[in-house]
Amino acid sequence: MPLSKQKLILFIISLLPLAWMVVGLVTNQLGANPIETVTRDSGLWALRFLCLTLAITPIRWWLDINLVPFRRMLGLYVFFYASLHMLLYLGLDQFFDFSEIVKDIIKRPFITIGFFTYSALIPLAITSNNKMVKRLGGRRWKKLHRLTYFIAIASTVHFYMLVKQDKVEPLLYATIVGALLLPRLYRFFQSRMSQNKVITVTK
Amino acid sequence: MSIPKKRLGKMPAGEITDHKLYLNRRQFIKGTAAIATASLLQSSLVRAAETPEPTFTNLVTGNYSTQESSTPFDAVTTYNNFYEFGIDKASPAILAADFPDKIKPWRVTIDGECDKPGEYDYDDLIRPFTLEERIYRFRCVEGWSMVIPWVGFPLADLIKRAQPNSKAKFVQFTTLYDPQQMPGQRRAVLDWPYVEGLRMDEAMNPLTLLSVGLYGRELLGQNGAPIRLVVPWKYGFKSIKSIVNIRFVETLPRSAWMKAGPREYGFYSNVNPNVDHPRWSQSRERRIGELLKRKTELFNGYGDEVAHLYAGMDLKKYI
Known part of the structure; x- marks a missing residue:
């Protein structure tokens, strides 16, 4: 199957x-508090797509499967579901009352974190097309897109903080995010150490 | 899950659930296999078609009822916080479909600092009291609310019969502990059993209700069958469900939520738009069925009846 077709399937x-x-909203299948359900679910799907996006690199390392061509789309879906999540909060939770929203962002740590997490997604979405990659240059682009790691950690913290008592679900996502980030950290230090070695040898 | 077929025949007539609803409950059980999927996708499999016929007759219409329109029966019975039956809102309706076990008699003990302690079967416990309907606002600490037509009697009536002595400063309530019937108790989400408490004057307030039903019929498992507390000016978690013990005590009882988060859940937990939960605002609430949030009222709008209980108390301190 050609890549373009595969991408179309993933898109759908x-x-x-x-x-x-x-469909759930229209057919009234989302329980007694559909707004809360949709707000929660959109946030959860943003986090799920984020995990998928972060999984692309380890999959290449460990399974030798190259899914890199799909990463941009997955990343943009993170932005898509996070935007939906944010809009539902702004519109149906706060009814676009911006003084209330600012107060909420300042006063509530989990909202503060959520707000910064979403803000960090914006430059990544803007710089996601080829033109922007070229304009920034590969290295700078890569550096900027390391924000993803911050977003991953912050969104899990956001999730953990809003849960009232049973922390199992956010901890599950924290574990997944940890499992996806720690190997990167390990590799990072490993490569730095080997770089140091090279330097000493050439001295 | 095997339920003896003979069971129906053995029950006293008064306890038999209407056949239609009984069949419905079996459907709920069949749905258990789908629970995992259901909670994952947040879809509600449980859809009671319409409000069933009332089974309580000759209910007195009590004072203090609100004129606001009641939240649909469907929502009241499928959107529940009852961690003994799972932590998401939909699972109590599924997992408590057969609760409480009709074969075991429900026993309630009344003890502690009182002259007339006792252990009662549910029927004997409620027999002396006149049941009435009270339509109350119900505000959850999570920021949503409902209007529920409860059936019950004032807690004060029961307390007067038990004759608490001068040492009785508080009333402590305990929910059943039975992990076999309450699968949520198999995990230590809270320090089981669930405990709640009221100060004696709060307990004696005419608004405070012991409820045995809603929408004119017996409570369903997910709503705290067979008997629960309703304290309409406090956050919903104070209205403890499925009570097996009522105890008069001298010192302030530590509730399950106080143990879980003393900084977040205080003993009083009065509805108060001016005192936020540490993690979220309490100034507004979403009435179930409405799109936009409405303003939350101090004491959930019951200030006339209860504000005097807290005269001179700093409500920001005594959360």
């Missing part, structure tokens, strides 16, 4: 959570 599959929410 990634829209299914949205379709599920819309």
